[in-house]
Amino acid sequence: MRALVDLQGSFAHAMTSGDGAALGGHLRGGRDPGRRLAIHLRHYATSLAAALCDKFPASTWLIGDAAMREAAGAYTRFHPPRQPCIAEYGRDFPEFLARHPRAARLPYVRSFAELEWAVAQASIAVDAPPLSWTELTTCGAECLVESRLALQPGVHYVRAGWRVDELMQNYLSGVSPERFVLVNAATRIEVRGARGEFRLVRLDAATFAFRTTLAAGRTVGAAADAALGLDQRFDAGAALRALVDAELATASATGAQEPVR
Amino acid sequence: MSREDAVNALPTGVGLRLPHLAEVAAGTSGAAWLEAHPENFLANPHARELLLRARHDHPIALHTVGVSVGTATGLDRSHLARLRALVDELDPFLVSGHLAWSTHNGIYLNDLLPIPYDDDALRVVAANVHEVQEVLRRCYVVENPASYVAFSTSTRAETDFLAELASRTGCKLLCDVSNAYLSAANLGYDAYEYINGLPADAVAELHLGGFTRETDDAGAPVLIDTHAAAIDEPVWKLYAHAMRRFGPQPTLIEWDSALPAFAQLLSEAERADFVTHATFEGGAHARAG
Numbered sequence: 209m210r211a212l213v214d215l216q217g218s219f220a221h222a223m224t225s226g227d228g229a230a231l232g233g234h235l236r237g238g239r240d241p242g243r244r245l246a247i248h249l250r251h252y253a254t255s256l257a258a259a260l261c262d263k264f265p266a267s268t269w270l271i272g273d274a275a276m277r278e279a280a281g282a283y284t285r286f287h288p289p290r291q292p293c294i295a296e297y298g299r300d301f302p303e304f305l306a307r308h309p310r311a312a313r314l315p316y317v318r319s320f321a322e323l324e325w326a327v328a329q330a331s332i333a334v335d336a337p338p339l340s341w342t343e344l345t346t347c348g349a350e351c352l353v354e355s356r357l358a359l360q361p362g363v364h365y366v367r368a369g370w371r372v373d374e375l376m377q378n379y380l381s382g383v384s385p386e387r388f389v390l391v392n393a394a395t396r397i398e399v400r401g402a403r404g405e406f407r408l409v410r411l412d413a414a415t416f417a418f419r420t421t422l423a424a425g426r427t428v429g430a431a432a433d434a435a436l437g438l439d440q441r442f443d444a445g446a447a448l449r450a451l452v453d454a455e456l457a458t459a460s461a462t463g464a465q466e467p468v469r
Numbered sequence: 470m471s472r473e474d475a476v477n478a479l480p481t482g483v484g485l486r487l488p489h490l491a492e493v494a495a496g497t498s499g500a501a502w503l504e505a506h507p508e509n510f511l512a513n514p515h516a517r518e519l520l521l522r523a524r525h526d527h528p529i530a531l532h533t534v535g536v537s538v539g540t541a542t543g544l545d546r547s548h549l550a551r552l553r554a555l556v557d558e559l560d561p562f563l564v565s566g567h568l569a570w571s572t573h574n575g576i577y578l579n580d581l582l583p584i585p586y587d588d589d590a591l592r593v594v595a596a597n598v599h600e601v602q603e604v605l606r607r608c609y610v611v612e613n614p615a616s617y618v619a620f621s622t623s624t625r626a627e628t629d630f631l632a633e634l635a636s637r638t639g640c641k642l643l644c645d646v647s648n649a650y651l652s653a654a655n656l657g658y659d660a661y662e663y664i665n666g667l668p669a670d671a672v673a674e675l676h677l678g679g680f681t682r683e684t685d686d687a688g689a690p691v692l693i694d695t696h697a698a699a700i701d702e703p704v705w706k707l708y709a710h711a712m713r714r715f716g717p718q719p720t721l722i723e724w725d726s727a728l729p730a731f732a733q734l735l736s737e738a739e740r741a742d743f744v745t746h747a748t749f750e751g752g753a754h755a756r757a758g
Contacts, residue, residue: 211589212541212584212585212589212590212593213541213542215541215585215620216540216541216542217573217574220573223578223580224578234585234621234622235618235619235620235621236620236621237616237618237619237655238617238618238655238685238687238689239685239687239689240686240687240689241618241621243685243686243687244617244618244686244687244689245617246685247618247685247691248618251580252578252579255579255580259579288576288577289577289579291512291577292537292545292548292571292577293508293509293535294508294579295509295512295513332514332515334518361514402515404515
């Protein structure tokens with residue numbers, strides 16, 4: 209048993225590092241078994257890098273194929289998958305990409321890749337039945353302040369220092385304008401999608417704080433406080449109504465209960 | 470096995486990949502049955518919804534690629550729990566996976582890696598298969614791997630290892646005929662003897678898939694299990710032999726990359742059905758003669 213654990217440990221190291229020297233003596237097959245091992249080592253690196261490139265086509269468009277392949281290859285060495293579903297692999301790739309020498313010259317690359325990840329996640333979601341205003345308010349005003357809401361699974365929030373939503377629209381349009389200026393400005397984006405479709409909505413700072421506080425599982429009261437801290441004119445009642453009218457809320461709960469319908 | 474039994478057997482199915490999902494879920498695919506990789510659906514709710522829709526019109530089998538029964542560091546129980554939920558939802562007629570490992574201490578290596586065929590590994594794999602069967606509450610079907618290298622420390626033949634695994638756990642076997650052909654070519658043994666060495670009563674499914682001829686880093690020819698091409702002619706002959714040995718079993722056409730139109734997969738499935746019928750018609754004539 210110990211021998212098998214050690215053998216698989218050496219194999220796993222070979223896969224992630226690309227160095228299979230320690231395994232050569234254990235193998236047979238072909239003229240040189242050590243070189244046959246390269247089939248597995250190559251598959252690890254190329255299949256995962258290809259999966260990342262497939263998952264980030266807009267970021268690939270932004271930084272170029274060669275740079276993306278190089279960054280993706282480096283990511284597979286330093287961040288091997290921790291889950292069997294490769295669809296879940298790459299959540300922290302945008303942060304890695306921003307530090308990679310081939311992309312670091314673009315200060316907005318992390319936000320753009322994070323937006324792309326959010327778009328991909330939103331697109332594969334399935335909407336849950338929305339909560340109605342009557343259902344939400346039936347418990348009364350005091351209870352409502354202490355309520356926590358579940359939002360649609362296809363809703364994601366991205367905060368960026370650049371207008372990366374415009375850059376994304378540019379990529380999605382498939383048309384390269386003669387001149388495009390990416391504005392360096394605080395940008396708060398709500399990504400909402402389901403069943404292969406999505407849309408991007410830019411939010412003001414207070415509404416973004418309100419919705420992201422709710423999305424983080426905190427109460428309606430805490431969300432209102434977060435928004436009012438940024439804008440004293442913020443109307444929490446209207447913001448809550450707008451959230452419900454947009455069918456973004458799916459369940460509510462108070463206390464230790466989870467907001468699950 | 471009579472010709473009538475062969476004709477009445479489940480026609481050949483095809484592997485369901487995401488690019489074909491919408492077409493298949495629309496109910497117009499023409500496939501006799503489908504095999505899906507659960508790992509493509511567990512983290513994709515929209516795809517899962519479409520798979521459930523496809524289930525209305527097609528029998529479904531699940532073929533796991535992330536269960537890793539060969540791992541010595543323990544199964545991923547949270548993955549097994551998610552798999553169990555999908556199995557409960559779909560009620561597949563068969564759930565299979567590979568005689569391989571792909572995870573070590575929580576790291577997934579995105580490949581089906583070889584294990585040494587010795588008593589220690591057999592104990593580990595048998596314990597893992599037992600656990601999978603307990604969690605899924607059904608018989609697991611274990612597939613022979615596609616091999617490029619083997620371990621010099623192996624003390625058993627792969628067929629003996631699989632037979633003993635089936636005997637200890639009650640699991641069934643999936644004979645991937647293409648893997649048998651490819652591994653035999655890569656490691657230098659006889660594919661027909663390999664088929665003959667598998668316990669016929671344990672075999673519950675057959676796979677057929679395309680491979681790619683390449684040259685390894687030492688300049689030696691090697692067959693790679695790419696599932697990116699039509700099934701090779703020698704594999705069809707080996708398939709006929711496997712059918713004679715195991716009787717008609719649910720057979721699946723696998724095609725994963727360089728994916729053609731769904732119609733081409735159906736065409737490969739039709740050919741498999743033709744081979745099945747021709748095999749048993751020929752056998753009946755021989756017996757009659």
